[in-house]
Amino acid sequence: MSSQPPFGPPHQAPQQPYGGPPPAGPPQYAPGAPQYAPGAPQYGPGAPQYAPGAPQYGPGAPQYGPGPQQYAQAPQCGPGPQQSAPGPQYAASYGPPPGGPGFGWGPGGPPRRKKSKAVWIVVPVVLGFACIVGLWIAGVVAKQNRLNDYSSPEPTYSSSYDPTNPPTEAPTNGTTTSGPTSKPTATKTTPPPPRRATPYEVVSRNKFYRTGTQSSVGCKESGARATTLANAVKYYSVVKGCADRGWPRQVRGGGWQFRAPKTIVMNGRVQSPCGGYAPSSYYCSANETIYMAGADDVAEYKRYRNSASGLAFNRAGMAFTVAHEYGHHVQELTGVLEAYGELRYDASSQSAKLEVNRRMELQASCLAGVFLAANKGTYPIGGQLKTQLDFVTNNSGDEYDPSGQRIHGNKKNHGYWFHRGYNTRNLAACNTFTAPSSQVA
Secondary structure: OOOOOOOOOOOOOOOOOOOOOOOOOOOOOOOOOOOOOOOOOOOOOOOOOOOOOOOOOOOOOOOOOOOOOOOOOOOOOOOOOOOOOOOOOOOOOOOOOOOOOOOOOOOOOOOOOOOOOOHHHHHHHHHHHHHHHHHHHHHHHHHHHHHHOOOOOOOOOOOOOOOOOOOOOOOOOOOOOOOOOOOOOOOOOOOOOOOOOOHHHHHHOOHHHHOOEOOOOOOOOOOOOOOOHHHHHHHHHHHHHHHHHHOHHHHHHOOOOOOOOEEEEOOOOOOEOOEOOOOOOEEEOOOOEEEEOHHHHHHHHHHOOOOHHHHHHHHHHHHHHHHHHHHHHHHHHOOHHHHHHHHHHHOOOHHHHHHHHHHHHHHHHHHHHHHHHHOOOOOOOOHHHHHHHHHHHHOOOHHHOOOOOOOOOOHHHHHHHHHHHHHHOEHHHHOHHHOOHHHHO
């Protein structure tokens, strides 16, 4: 392994994510008394007229008793049309018809008598009186028939009120108003969106810290050694695969979605969304990718190939670097990395910006300690490997950064935070954002 410690995002200017209804009342009655349809029978003058055509009695063909009664037409009262034949109307012929058994008269009947003028006076008087009496009787009969005629139309009313269904409530003296026929529909209001947590609340009070200790996923160290770039890739892949299985429970337990990162092993200069060439491995949040400096680890292996402790140092550095850069990915998934960018941007001075940066880097190393400790029994981490892991983590810090930037914390604080996570395996131990400035120097 190179003498240079593993670093996080390249020290080139990092990209700063900003965030960051009508009433139906009672029936309406037409004013006034019910109106009757016109055409009601009229009583008095204008009673039914009896059509003319009653049989005429007088000389002519012999009549055997009175003629048949006429029902369709009653006899006309009053003076009728003038007849050309002399003599009063309605003059009856008496006696048997000619040729019948006689009462002492021969053929031709009894002799004619001399006509008296009194008939012209008496007959009109009698007929007039009879006509008056007849009209009165006809009027009485017609009226009774109309009263007894149940098929005649009933009067109609303008009201739609049905007398067969009386109102169920007694009328009141006061003025009443009808209420709505349907219940009013409550208007649904969209609740306001929940208040967005401030950047400091995200990094210091994240629910992710309360997900407890990490469980082992039975991770075992790869048998490959960094003799070639391909073998280095195999070694990284095993550690990264174990982290893919180890972190989802706690990321989701904190209320976040889990996504596994991608990995690119570098063999020289590589361009990424986060900048160009970096002196060591790093994580780029823009494409959620871990960039591993594979060529450096291969060169280090060759340098220590004849030293057992040197080879253990090489393996410890490779495992820690993957776990540290994966810690940055966990920070990205849980909102910490975005909130860190906002805090760094808002910091009032350059020294304050660098302190925020160190808090972020030291937390990633603490998360690496949690993961490696959770799997130390199956990996296994012991003997020379444990000794070299302690050396790597206790000697990684800003003292070894050739650029001289104070962005990772000194080696003392780096060792403190890694072992804090390793010894507890509890995420609550990794809240570097609430620690005093002296512990993140």
